Amino acid sequence: MRFVPTPLEGAFVIELDKREDERGFFARLFCESEFAAAGLDTRFVQINNSLSRDKGTLRGMHYQLGEAGEVKVVRCVRGTLWDAILDLRPGSATFGQSFGAELSAENRRMMYAPRGFAHGGVSPPRNIDSCWNTERERIIFEPISEGTRCSVTRTAHQTDRGSYE
Numbered sequence: 001m002r003f004v005p006t007p008l009e010g011a012f013v014i015e016l017d018k019r020e021d022e023r024g025f026f027a028r029l030f031c032e033s034e035f036a037a038a039g040l041d042t043r044f045v046q047i048n049n050s051l052s053r054d055k056g057t058l059r060g061m062h063y064q065l066g067e068a069g070e071v072k073v074v075r076c077v078r079g080t081l082w083d084a085i086l087d088l089r090p091g092s093a094t095f096g097q098s099f100g101a102e103l104s105a106e107n108r109r110m111m112y113a114p115r116g117f118a119h120g121g122v123s124p125p126r127n128i129d130s131c132w133n134t135e136r137e138r139i140i141f142e143p144i145s146e147g148t149r150c151s152v153t154r155t156a157h158q159t160d161r162g163s164y165e
Helices: 030-037
Strands: 002-005 012-014 019-021 024-026 044-053 057-066 074-079 080-087 098-104 110-113 117-123 129-133
Touching: 024 129, 044 057, 057 080, 074 080, 074 098, 074 117, 080 110, 110 117
Parallel strands: none
Antiparallel strands: 002 012, 012 110, 019 024, 044 129, 057 117, 074 110, 074 129, 080 098, 080 117
16 A cells, blocks of 8 residues: 655545456555555444435534544545545644545545544546445444534535536
């Protein structure tokens, strides 16, 4: 794996090293020792999966503050996702700055968002399938805990100016 630094302190785009032969390829999605050597968190307790059926579906920005903060590693397994992160860590040199990258089934990139970052994505095409690892367990559809915030997931509509609302 290659851990490519983003402009945001502590955040990375992870590129897979594919080992190819006549059958196809093999690549690691996670290796504890490689993550640790890059100075990244290595403990993940849950892997989540989401499907965005409609073109322009917006998910995020989701974030957890204080003790609820968590690391996320996001990967698109079908289609293409524009993935975005925002540094919300007080005192960080990159506080308030954002970064986005295309994650797709084809490019096999992953986004590493450290604790204190908001995370979200938008699906330009239909039927986007993405997965993300988290270091904390989440109970889906339970009340939001203290320090956790998430926006309502909705479908974005293109305006006559060509941007998403």
